[in-house]
Amino acid sequence: MxxxxxxxxxxxxxxxxxxxxxxxxxxxxxxxxxxxxxxxxxxxxxxxxxxxxxxxxxxxxxxxxxxxxxxxxxxxxxxxxxxxxxxxxxxxxxxxxxxxxxxxxxxxxxxxxxxxxxxxxxxxxxxxxxxxxxxxxxxxxxxxxxxxxxxxxxxxxxxxxxxxxxxxxxxxxxxxxxxxxxxxxxxxxxxxxxxxxxxxxxxxxxxxAAPLTLDLDPDPDGRPQRLLTTGAIETWGTWTLLGAAVTVELRRRRALVDFSRAIEAYVLSTILLLDRIPFSVGTLEPKVGRPSVDLDISSEASAIVERVIRLLDAPVEVLWKELKSTYFPGPASWTDDANTNHFAFASGDDFLSFTTSIGPxxxxxxxxxxxxxxxxxxxxxxSLFQGQTHDVTEMSPLIVEVAGAPTLAIGSAGSERILGSLTYLLFLRFGLGFCDDMANLMAKPRVFPKDGKLRMHPDFWPDARAHLEARGFEIAPTGYEPYTHVGMVNAVERLDSRRYKSGVDPSSTGSAL
Structure with a gap:
């Protein structure tokens, strides 16, 4: 080769x-x-x-x-x-x-x-x-x-x-x-x-089964948009939809007008989202006797958004008092860096988004x-939950539809960073309203809360980084390489009736065509 x-x-x-x-x-x-x-x-x-x-x-x-x-x-x-x-x-x-x-x-x-x-x-x-x-x-x-x-x-x-x-x-x-x-x-x-x-x-x-779906806000041309993912106790697709629903609700409540505060809102919502999942981050051990992905996404999103908005306005000491009650701070939050991988394909009107894994x-x-x-x-x-027959996994492959037709197949590798990288890209597009195609969005710097710190690309927006540091977050500089990546995303997007654009993560050794 x-x-x-x-x-x-x-x-x-x-x-x-x-x-x-x-x-x-x-x-x-x-x-x-x-x-x-x-x-x-x-x-x-x-x-x-x-x-x-x-x-x-x-x-x-x-x-x-x-x-x-x-x-x-x-x-x-x-x-x-x-x-x-x-x-x-x-x-x-x-x-x-x-x-x-x-x-x-x-x-x-x-x-x-x-x-x-x-x-x-x-x-x-x-x-x-x-x-x-x-x-x-x-x-x-x-x-x-x-x-x-x-x-x-x-x-x-x-x-x-x-x-x-x-x-x-x-x-x-x-x-x-x-x-x-x-x-x-x-x-x-x-x-x-x-x-x-x-x-x-x-x-x-x-x-x-039928995919889980979430209706998003219409695109700039007024066309309806919908997010599709796998839905079962064994996959985290539900939680990716919940993260997207939080983004949509934050935008509707005008909580994302100031860019630096918007990035803090994303960080806080990600911590609260990972804390809400009924499995311990990184280990996938059940936190409750009967975990379920059968939830009312709208009401769950509203509850997380209420907490995020309250914490955005809270003094630093109040913010961290509440964050210390989550999985995030301290050595106990450490999770491994093992990966999975993702495949995205489109041919004509057909789209496929699949993720595979063997664990670590x-x-x-x-x-x-x-x-x-x-x-x-x-x-x-x-630590099996009641009635468990299959393993749980963070895999959350996605498809986005516009006006009822698939336009984007996307997924990621990287343990719980799968959810983080996907919700971050959805946040840029559907929260902040970035109009770039997805391959270009994938090249923008990212942030992800992991192991008590914020993994952050070195070219992250300086004002947003300074804002997060002033709010008490410790930054863990993260390069665009496989050692300490922030999720490895693959995506294929249909730009119009004929043109398609594919992207693989800048941190990966993947290949787009």
């Missing part, structure tokens, strides 16, 4: 692609050129990411997605299933079930073998690790199992300059030849039982068939 730097912004006619790695973007485009659908493009890209972005995704991970195809919107939830296995943190995968579900759905136009060919070649011939993979390897090397170390590290412990994974290429061959999910698992387990007991099944049904970098750190096995926060913590 070439070591050329990937494109972070690209304009195209009739389509758009934004993925975590250049090989995935190229595979998706190859499928498009062969007449493939957005689902063909996604599966081909996903398989390449399993090879070239192995710290963040795996055949043995999970996915969530929202799509609008042939004028009909839907969502797919394929979380990892919790196993009752003592001292194990390896869950039942969701990705393979989703793969066969999509295959059976009639949405694919190309043979599965064609979809897997680019990934199989990449695994067999090898590739140069991206900076993002190198960061993950440097961070996780001591914890990796020996099979993973053998694939990605030299004997010295340094990341390999060229990575080959023939065992994963063999998995792709089996996936292409398997008529059913049961056949696939049976062949894999016959050759290598893995961590599964003989009597254990790997059944994990995919869930389909390299998931459980265990390997099977050349791929990392997923990680279960629920199994590791042993």
């Amino acid at each position: 070439s070591g050329e730097a990937p494109l972070h912004v690209h304009s195209s006619m009739g389509f758009g692609i934004a993925t975590p790695v250049a090989s995935a973007t190229a595979a998706a485009n190859a499928m498009r050129q062969q007449g493939g659908s957005v689902f063909d493009m996604y599966l081909a890209a996903l398989a390449c990411a399993w090879v070239a972005d192995p710290a963040n995704c795996s055949p043995f991970g999970r996915m969530q997605g929202v799509f609008s195809v042939a004028g009909k919107a839907g969502c797919l939830n394929a979380p990892t299933a919790v196993r009752r296995v003592p001292e194990s943190d390896v869950p039942v995968p969701g990705n393979i079930a989703a793969w066969f579900f999509i295959k059976r759905s009639g949405r694919l136009r190309l043979p599965v073998r064609a979809l897997l060919a680019p990934a199989a070649a990449l695994a067999q011939q090898g590739f140069a690790p991206t900076m993002g993979l190198t960061v993950a390897l440097e961070s996780e090397a001591p914890a990796l199992s020996e099979p993973l170390r053998a694939i990605y590290l030299e004997e010295t412990g340094a990341p390999r300059a060229h990575v080959r994974n023939p065992e994963l290429a063999d998995l792709f061959r089996i996936l292409a030849e398997s008529e059913s999910e049961d056949d696939f698992w049976r062949i894999l387990r016959a050759r290598d039982p893995g961590p599964w007991s003989p009597e254990e099944t790997l059944d994990n049904s995919v869930r389909q 970098w390299f998931g459980s750190k265990l390997c099977w068939w050349g791929a990392a096995l997923g990680y279960s926060y629920a199994m590791k913590s042993n």
Whole structure:
């Protein structure tokens, strides 16, 4: 593979692609050129990411997605299933079930073998690790199992300059030849039982439901706008909608007129939003016995906005007295920097926005068939909520509709920074009224409350930074790189009937086309 730097912004006619790695973007485009659908493009890209972005995704991970195809919107939830296995943190995968579900759905136009060919070649011939993979390897090397170390590290412990994974290429061959999910698992387990007991099944049904939606204010031309996301207890889509609803309500109450105070309003609303979620930030342990995403978004947004407006006008000591009752300040608020990844596609009128994960970098750190096995926060913590069967995840892929037609597919990677980066970009557009296209908005400096400080890009607006410091916030300068990023966003936007613009995060090694 070439070591050329990937494109972070690209304009195209009739389509758009934004993925975590250049090989995935190229595979998706190859499928498009062969007449493939957005689902063909996604599966081909996903398989390449399993090879070239192995710290963040795996055949043995999970996915969530929202799509609008042939004028009909839907969502797919394929979380990892919790196993009752003592001292194990390896869950039942969701990705393979989703793969066969999509295959059976009639949405694919190309043979599965064609979809897997680019990934199989990449695994067999090898590739140069991206900076993002190198960061993950440097961070996780001591914890990796020996099979993973053998694939990605030299004997010295340094990341390999060229990575080959023939065992994963063999998995792709089996996936292409398997008529059913049961056949696939049976062949894999016959050759290598893995961590599964003989009597254990790997059944994990995919869930389909109507997307959750939120009506936004009309665009400058008066056209109605709507936000769509996945909606289930296993995904944070509901909370992203709630963040957007808070933004809309803050603007309606004219709380965003002064720019510096508006940025403080965003910071405060994000802290209160993360505090409202019924799972502990970073660990995903339930804070209540029966967590629920079934809530009245309008009333919840009004309640958060009332607190934000009150705190904006409060003296510094009063502000911090209330903030100290949230998760935000102090060492107990620390959360990890592990990532997920996101894929955004558009082809004609069809849009797809999917996010995948295996938990923290390299998931459980265990390997099977050349791929990392997923990680279960629920199994590791042993803090299951009542009736829990699947893991919870921060993944929140989005689609924006204008006048009933999809115009934007967007999502992010980065643990709880997924919610932060998406709500921030929605805040710029629907709160502050920035008219830039989304690829340009993604290049603007960001702020995110994390670990008791505000992660902030160095080129952030000076007056707003000074205002936040005067309000008692400590700034943690954050560069545009994979080490301490503020969410890694991918987006595809339709600008008019023919023009599309794709963007990947300035902090990432993703690729737009």
